[in-house]
Amino acid sequence: MSNPVVAERYALALYQVAKEQNLSDKIDEELRAIKKVLVQNPGFISLLQSPKLSVVQKRNLIEQSLPNVSSPVTNTFMILADRHREDVLVEVAESYINHLNEERGIAEATVYSVRSLTADESKAISAVFAPKVGKQTLNIENIVDPNMLGGVKVRIGNRIFDGSLLGKLDRLGRQLTS
Structure with a gap:
């Protein structure tokens, strides 16, 4: 499956969870900040993609790097790490932001x-x-x-x-x- 399709699926799931929990605005802010940091520091994604790190180490790294982030965002990033899809973190954030923007015009x-x-x-x-x-x-x-x-x-x-x-x-x- 191509990266845009994968990112879209995860973003849509995160978007639905955010709406259910009334966290759309909070998650939007968090993803905008995370996206900005990831774009400015591409080495972080490269580190997460490293085959030398176990999935547990990747999860710990995400947890330590995002201590004040809501659980839906953290859990989404953990699932992406579990499935070796760290390369779509930025695309997931972009897709989520696009969904929210589309809803709000x-x-x-x-x-x-x-x-x-x-x-x-x-x-x-x-x-x-x-x-x-x-x-x-x-x-x-x-x-x-x-x-x-x-x-x-x-x-x-x-x-x-x-x-x-x-x-x-x-x-x-x-x-x-x-």
């Missing part, structure tokens, strides 16, 4: 800007771009890129809305050369 967005966005600017961007992708609101991650010169570039899924000055200059240059 939220889309994940990355906004590139010259400076950090204020809360009001984030709300305004969410109000403008969420309807364009059929969602109620956006969960915005702001990335500061001083090379843009001005404006913003919004990435939602595989759609990019480029309103940056650099993007406009690039489009103008292409028009002039064609």
Whole structure:
């Protein structure tokens, strides 16, 4: 079975448990934090995949690394370790977040800007771009890129809305050369 399918199954099971126990928001926060740490530290997953570690050692490592995490998340990660599926930890987190976002009408967005966005600017961007992708609101991650010169570039899924000055200059240059 391919990794996305495996990750989807575990994420869906975790999502259902979270809904039953009214822990959806807490687990969402935990998985976002865990995903961020795992992406920044890929060596942890490599360590968990090591054939030198027994399943018991892997379980202990997960338990020690995630001491304040809810039991559904810990148990899911333990099951993944038991079944030698440590490679899908990040995908499980992403899939869970996607399920919760879909239920709530939220889309994940990355906004590139010259400076950090204020809360009001984030709300305004969410109000403008969420309807364009059929969602109620956006969960915005702001990335500061001083090379843009001005404006913003919004990435939602595989759609990019480029309103940056650099993007406009690039489009103008292409028009002039064609």
